[in-house]
Amino acid sequence: MVVDEQVVDRLLHALADTTRRDIVRRCLAGEASVSRLAEAYPMSFAAVQKHVAVLERAGLVSKERSGREQLVRTDVDAVRRARDALEQLEATWRGRVDRMSDLLTERNENDERDKP
Amino acid sequence: MVVDEQVVDRLLHALADTTRRDIVRRCLAGEASVSRLAEAYPMSFAAVQKHVAVLERAGLVSKERSGREQLVRTDVDAVRRARDALEQLEATWRGRVDRMSDLLTERNENDERDKP
DNA sequence: CTAACGTACAACCAAATGGTTGTAGATGAA
DNA sequence: TTCATCTACAACCATTTGGTTGTACGTTAG
Numbered sequence: 001m002v003v004d005e006q007v008v009d010r011l012l013h014a015l016a017d018t019t020r021r022d023i024v025r026r027c028l029a030g031e032a033s034v035s036r037l038a039e040a041y042p043m044s045f046a047a048v049q050k051h052v053a054v055l056e057r058a059g060l061v062s063k064e065r066s067g068r069e070q071l072v073r074t075d076v077d078a079v080r081r082a083r084d085a086l087e088q089l090e091a092t093w094r095g096r097v098d099r100m101s102d103l104l105t106e107r108n109e110n111d112e113r114d115k116p
Numbered sequence: 117m118v119v120d121e122q123v124v125d126r127l128l129h130a131l132a133d134t135t136r137r138d139i140v141r142r143c144l145a146g147e148a149s150v151s152r153l154a155e156a157y158p159m160s161f162a163a164v165q166k167h168v169a170v171l172e173r174a175g176l177v178s179k180e181r182s183g184r185e186q187l188v189r190t191d192v193d194a195v196r197r198a199r200d201a202l203e204q205l206e207a208t209w210r211g212r213v214d215r216m217s218d219l220l221t222e223r224n225e226n227d228e229r230d231k232p
Numbered sequence: 233c234t235a236a237c238g239t240a241c242a243a244c245c246a247a248a249t250g251g252t253t254g255t256a257g258a259t260g261a262a
Numbered sequence: 263t264t265c266a267t268c269t270a271c272a273a274c275c276a277t278t279t280g281g282t283t284g285t286a287c288g289t290t291a292g
Contacts, residue, residue: 162253185267
């Protein structure tokens with residue numbers, strides 16, 4: 001179940017911004033319209049709109065129309081998937097470390113060196 | 117023990133790039149010089165150097181001089197801290213959800229169907 | 233219907249990103 | 263010493279990012 005690298009890129013990039021993480025948090029605690037969200041930050045409505053778009057592209061939130069408002073809702077599963085993605089990364093890396101340990105243990109004189 | 121937002125920003129941004137994640141992985145499985153790393157990617161030495169710098173600024177790797185080479189080593193603890201940071205984020209968000217649930221539960225004592 | 237509200241989107245801008253090439257300084261090998 | 267290697271860093275460039283303002287459009291309230 002290898003997570004697509006591109007997906008991970010978008011996911012981590014989306015979360016690598018304080019405002020966006022805050023939006024995720026806010027929209028987890030009850031849905032909020034984009035304009036209501038915009039009131040919470042020292043930036044324009046359009047700017048917040050863009051942040052929401054980035055989160056949406058990463059699959060972290062989704063929008064649902066309700067009358068003339070657009071309600072933003074955090075996808076809790078997506079947040080979990082984000083955590084799992086990092087966990088998987090860590091597992092891969094850790095796996096490498098483990099295999100490395102094995103190699104070191106049984107390593108004798110095999111000194112390989114590739115030169116292009 | 118709140119993780120500094122700025123630190124999280126740098127951490128997640130550093131990891132939001134396939135090449136950089138690969139560098140982290142490679143430098144976990146044995147140290148590698150920057151030039152050796154550069155051989156592994158379809159980009160210039162300077163570009164890889166910049167990627168390493170980003171990882172270093174995020175505290176994910178460190179460099180150690182060995183002769184004329186600069187060995188890059190992934191800080192395993194930093195990787196763990198990265199995972200923990202996301203976990204903490206998730207915990208915060210989850211906490212919000214839980215408190216939200218509590219509110220809903222308490223409100224439910226009256227057992228009425230009020231529509232806002 | 234009209235006015236106000238919420239949204240979408242385009243155009244624009246400064247700054248950051250991700251890449252390049254070129255130059256210069258250390259260091260190890262011959 | 264001389265030369266090849268490894269690194270650091272500056273200058274430059276194209277694209278993306280994160281912000282702005284302005285305009286247009288659908289929806290709701292009065």
